[in-house]
Amino acid sequence: EKNLALLTAKKLAEKLMDAGCNVIMTRNTDVFIPLTERAEIANRNGADLCISVHYNSASNRSASGIMVFHHGPSSTGKLLALCISGKIGAKGQLANKGPASDMAVAKKSGFSVLRNTTMTGVLLELGFLSNRHDESVVNSDEFRDQISEGVVEGLRMFFGEEMNDGKK
16 A cells, blocks of 8 residues: 555645646655654645545455545544545546545544544545455556646645636
8 A cells, every 4th residue: 555655645736736726645665654743744834735646455355446534623634635636536447435534434523634634634545455446446556646636636626726627
């Protein structure tokens, strides 16, 4: 998961920079960053948004699809998750489970990275590595490229920059 998440995050960072965004990565190499430190990096740098990239796993090997989480009480986070989920779901390679509150999974407090950041954020679960089909899809460069494009399109929608052709 960590290697795939890093590859995807790097592709996403490239596309965001191409779109004119300033991107701060919590890591650029195979090194573990504690959950609280990930949020602190975003907070220290005054980030406008936090996007945390992950891949899922489940004991139920039939679990499949993409999930975009927002922090439970954040209406802005919910809107961001809706925009991104819609755009990456439209890419169609994996089932789109839609946006969801992190408190649906971590019922007491939500996910650390979303709970501890001071800005709006989403946590992307981009497929289940425990599912053979999902795993084969997410291991392709094409998937990472399309997902990254979808996130950028979702951000444009969130910021109201989407035109009829999907570009500013």
